[in-house]
Amino acid sequence: MALVDSVVRVSVPATSANLGPGFDALGLALSMRDRLTACVLPAGLVVEVSGVGADTVPRDSSHLVVRCINRALEELGEDPVGLxxxxxxxxxxCDNVIPHARGLGxxxxxxxxxxxLGRGLVVGGDLLMSDDRLxxxxxxIEGHPDNVAPAAYGGFVxxxxxxxxxxxxxxxVxxxxxxxxxxxxxxxxxxVARGLLPATVPHADAAANAGRAALLVAALAGQPSHLLNGTRDWLHQEYREPAMPESLxxxxxxxxxxxxAIVSGAGPTVLAFATSRTERQALVSRTPEGWVSYPLEVDHDGVVVS
Structure with a gap:
């Protein structure tokens, strides 16, 4: 095998996990994308970041994307690069748009x-590593699949x-x-948000959440009139209130x-579903002072490589 001598370009969507009752199980891709490129150099490591995190993310081999590029190369039998x-x-x-530490994946x-990117840097990498293996x-790497699944596949997962x-x-959807x-x-x-969760919850709460998660799947699939009831949660949102009182x-x-409306992922972002342009505009008008709102579509593409 060999590495390509051209630039590999990737875009990947933001995601919202949990969606209320689907704790650590449900995830949705959203139309807000980070865009990244990578290419092999004779030596050294250059990391350029614009947008979100430009002043805070590392520029060395500890950068999460660099680590994951090399994890893919390892999987494909190639030596690491940039170390x-x-x-x-x-x-x-990296041209970052997705807010950091806000519950948007x-x-x-x-x-x-x-x-x-790592798969794309290997000649024939897409044949050697399937989307499912990615x-x-x-x-x-993440430790749980609820955000990485929609980021990889798009849509509701x-x-x-x-x-x-x-x-x-x-x-x-x-x-x-x-x-x-x-x-x-x-x-x-x-x-921090996970640290607020109890080790156990009442059986009645778990049963209620299971029913609402099932209802949410049906509501998203074609019965949106049930979205309000389908997004009711008993397992995690209220326990996290001390860390994000304004969100709750x-x-x-x-x-x-x-x-x-629900807490997006581990928060503190709040997501609210809309079923019409009028409803979406009405929601945007409810943006609290000091917050930023983004009207978004469901992203059905997941990660895109060129």
């Missing part, structure tokens, strides 16, 4: 993008693991459904007015 001991270098450019996007590697094996099953995400200025790290207050306010 001090590497025989070949790497130039990586920025780390999952980086993982999927890095693996796709997803499995991404889930192993039900994901999980059975023993050491991960699975992802795509499910349809009614074409009338879109979303508005409300992004606050203050981040919340996923590990916004969720409650929007739901009281009939909007299917």
């Amino acid at each position: 001090p001991q590497s025989e070949r270098g790497l130039k990586l450019t 920025s780390s999952s996007a980086a993982i999927v993008a890095g693996l796709a 997803f499995e590697l991404a889930a192993e 039900i994901a999980g693991h059975e023993g050491d094996a991960f699975y992802a099953v795509s499910s349809p 009614d074409p009338s459904i879109s979303a508005v995400v409300f992004v606050p200025s203050t981040p919340v790290e996923t590990k 207050a916004l969720v409650r306010t929007l739901r009281a007015d009939g909007y299917a």
Whole structure:
């Protein structure tokens, strides 16, 4: 095998996981994309970042995308690039749009993008590493599949693991459904949000959540009138309120007015579903002061490589 001598380009969507009751299981790709390029150099490592994270992300081999490029190369039997001991270098450019530490899957996007870039840098890499294997590697790196699955495949995905094996099953989304995400200025790290969750929950809450998650799948597939009931959660959102009180207050306010609003992923972003342009515009008008709102479509493409 050999590495290509051209630039590989990748774009990958933002994602929203959980969607209310689907804790660590449901994920949706959204029409907000990071765009990255990579090429092999004779030696060294160049990391250029613009947009989100330009002032904070590392520029060395600890960069998550660089690590995932090399994980893909390892999987394909190639030596790493861009490391001090590497025989070949790497130039990586990242044009980031997905907010960091806001519950929109920025780390999952980086993982999927890095693996796709690494696969693309190998001649015939797309024949040697299937999309399903790329997803499995991404889930192993991330530790759970709910965000990496829609980032890889696009659309609405039900994901999980059975023993050491991960699975992802795509499910349809009614074409009338879109979303508005409300992004606050203050981040919340996923590990902080997870640290607030209890070790056990009442059986009645777990049963109620299972029913609502099933209802949400049906609502997204073609019965959007059930989105409000289908997004009710008992397992995680309220436990996380101490880390994001403004987010939970916004969720409650929007739901009281009939909007299917949830905490996106581990938060603090709030996502609300819309089924018409009028409804989406009305949601945007509800953006709290100091927050930024983005009206988004469901992304059906997942990671795209050229």
